[in-house]
Amino acid sequence: MKKNDIILIAIAVLILMPLILLFLNSKNGDKALVKSDGRTIDVLDLSVDGTYRYENKYGFNIVEVKDKNVRVIDADCPGHDCINKGFIKRNNESVICLPHHFEVIISSDNEEYDVVVQ
Numbered sequence: 001m002k003k004n005d006i007i008l009i010a011i012a013v014l015i016l017m018p019l020i021l022l023f024l025n026s027k028n029g030d031k032a033l034v035k036s037d038g039r040t041i042d043v044l045d046l047s048v049d050g051t052y053r054y055e056n057k058y059g060f061n062i063v064e065v066k067d068k069n070v071r072v073i074d075a076d077c078p079g080h081d082c083i084n085k086g087f088i089k090r091n092n093e094s095v096i097c098l099p100h101h102f103e104v105i106i107s108s109d110n111e112e113y114d115v116v117v118q
């Protein structure tokens, strides 16, 4: 193998790696972790539609699960960045409400299984 070939392979791997990681992260999750002050306070099943209210010392956030999507529909934080974020559904996507130390993160139970299937 020539030196140039090795360099080409190295470049190809470097280019493909982010795409592979992006692909693995871009599939839909099946649950949402709800975090308050860094602690996981709830796990939502995305296959069950519903509206959930969470309150901590900073304020409240109302989270809606609908058609395997999650969003914050109401909160009393300044700016409403969490509400403006809209729906999330991809694995590792998150809605963060900084003023409330509140976060919703999409996750998946069976990542390895899904990768094999795809």
Ligand SMILES: [Zn+2]
Pocket (backbone or CB within 6 Å): 075, 077, 078, 080, 081, 082, 083, 096, 097, 098, 099, 100
């Ligand atoms: Zn907010």
